[in-house]
Amino acid sequence: MHAAIRGCASGNVHTRRDVTRTMAVQRPRLVGINHVALEVGDLERALAFWRSVFGEIAVDESEPGMAFIDLGDQFVALAEQKASEAEAHFGLVVDDKEAARRGLQQAGADLEPGRFLNARDPFGNLIQVVQYDQIQFTKSPEVLRAMALELTKTAAALEELRAKRVGG
Secondary structure: OOOEEOOOOOOOOEEHHHHHHHHOOOOOOEEEEEEEEEEEOOHHHHHHHHHHHHOOOOEEOOOOOEEEEEOOOOEEEEEEOOOOOOOOEEEEEEOOHHHHHHHHHHOOOEEOOOOOEEEEOOOOOEEEEEEHHHOOOOOOHHHHHHOOOOOOOOHHHHHHHHHOOOOO
């Protein structure tokens, strides 16, 4: 039998189990890595290096000082140090971005202002948190099942995948 806890505002008596269940925090689930961003001193030289290793690569250079090497549903971002404000970081995919925001706040992480969920861990590493259903990153049904995740995609994310001929 569970000990009763008295004195809650409603005057109701709750068991320890009830209080523990109520206090349980919904934690985000880790799903994967969406991207890695590297700082480079010279963007053209960095791209030449990547091409010398991997041959022909698909690159989006539409953003000044940046190059995005396409890896299907993931990417490597190269940020030229003097031409871009971007810095080294990785894009962490979660099932629930708002739960991740709450968890990061509770853990004392420094959250950066803006529309993205960018946070610094206790060592100063920049983590960009993205939500699985909102981005082109995808996992096969088999992998999702093995991870005990039931996730879907927004229409916009599915369209991104279709446009790249990656899924949908």
